[in-house]
Amino acid sequence: MDLRLDHLTVTIDGHHLVRELCLDVPPGSVVGLVGPNGSGKSTALRCVYRALKPTSGTIWVGDDDLASLSLRRSAQTVAALTQEGGTDFDFTVFEIVALGRSPHQQGNQPLTAAERDLCHEAMAQLGLTHLAERGILSLSGGERQRVLLARALVQEPRVLILDEPTNHLDVRHQVELLSHLKRTKVTVVIVLHDLNLAAATCDRIGVLSEGSLVAHGTPTEVLTTETMREVFGVEAHVVTHPLTADPQILYQLHADIPTQQAPLAAAEAKGTRP
Numbered sequence: 344m345d346l347r348l349d350h351l352t353v354t355i356d357g358h359h360l361v362r363e364l365c366l367d368v369p370p371g372s373v374v375g376l377v378g379p380n381g382s383g384k385s386t387a388l389r390c391v392y393r394a395l396k397p398t399s400g401t402i403w404v405g406d407d408d409l410a411s412l413s414l415r416r417s418a419q420t421v422a423a424l425t426q427e428g429g430t431d432f433d434f435t436v437f438e439i440v441a442l443g444r445s446p447h448q449q450g451n452q453p454l455t456a457a458e459r460d461l462c463h464e465a466m467a468q469l470g471l472t473h474l475a476e477r478g479i480l481s482l483s484g485g486e487r488q489r490v491l492l493a494r495a496l497v498q499e500p501r502v503l504i505l506d507e508p509t510n511h512l513d514v515r516h517q518v519e520l521l522s523h524l525k526r527t528k529v530t531v532v533i534v535l536h537d538l539n540l541a542a543a544t545c546d547r548i549g550v551l552s553e554g555s556l557v558a559h560g561t562p563t564e565v566l567t568t569e570t571m572r573e574v575f576g577v578e579a580h581v582v583t584h585p586l587t588a589d590p591q592i593l594y595q596l597h598a599d600i601p602t603q604q605a606p607l608a609a610a611e612a613k614g615t616r617p
């Protein structure tokens with residue numbers, strides 16, 4: 344395993360934010376964490392990028408206990424794109440991306456030619472080349488998000504942690520960012536609220552509810568009508584994508600329409616019958 348959460352528990356003021364979470368993330372795989380608001384997803388991720396110390400449990404990166412690594416070694420191993428990531432200083436896009444190399448550098452040495460190439464390559468892959476000399480504070484939320492992902496990628500981490508990375512992105516950039524992630528060889532743990540994008544992106548998905556892992560498996564195994572009802576509290580139809588065979592969730596906003604109702608009768612019930 345590249346990453347193993349071994350009975351990870353976070354307790355604050357007597358509240359269990361994460362309880363005995365066990366999760367294996369194989370090398371090169373994309374594992375999603377989904378769950379309702381407040382179910383502990385970000386808290387679990389914060390432990391992996393060491394913004395939070397778990398109350399108990401161990402995080403293994405390869406054969407290393409993460410807690411035993413120096414912060415520098417951790418930063419060489421785990422990169423994160425977080426909800427609170429960002430900067431108040433108006434560095435250029437290139438400068439921000441180049442900061443991703445910091446854990447690998449000694450002192451204030453300038454970037455090597457290979458490192459500069461790496462930065463330019465990451466910017467090109469994320470459609471940022473034309474913004475290289477722009478100040479980060481002048482960018483839109485979506486552009487900024489892509490810059491921060493480029494910074495995380497040039498860190499060349501073994502494990503990449505992403506907490507709702509598609510926030511602020513329009514649909515094209517959501518699809519591009521997630522497609523890009525699938526192509527990288529990096530081991531990824533990602534929190535996504537969009538379950539259809541999670542199904543299309545993740546090799547495996549863990550479902551958190553009130554801090555506990557209540558389901559874990561392939562998207563098809565996990566994203567079921569029962570999960571939607573029991574964990575998220577919504578009625579939904581789960582269908583199979585005609586091209587990729589991924590499960591796709593069709594939400595039902597009108598609880599009074601029986602789930603098995605014929606489309607015409609449903610349209611009639613909604614008053615939209617042609």
Ligand SMILES: Nc1ncnc2c1ncn2[C@@H]1O[C@H](COP(=O)(O)OP(=O)(O)OP(=O)(O)O)[C@@H](O)[C@H]1O
Pocket residue numbers: 355360378379380381382383384385386387
């Ligand atoms: N430092 C803290 N002290 C007390 N409670 C906290 C702290 N940090 C988080 N919590 C609580 O722990 C719970 C889990 O929070 P967390 O951010 O991990 O949830 P989440 O699943 O990522 O939610 P969301 O989908 O809304 O982002 C929430 O109820 C939150 O209010």
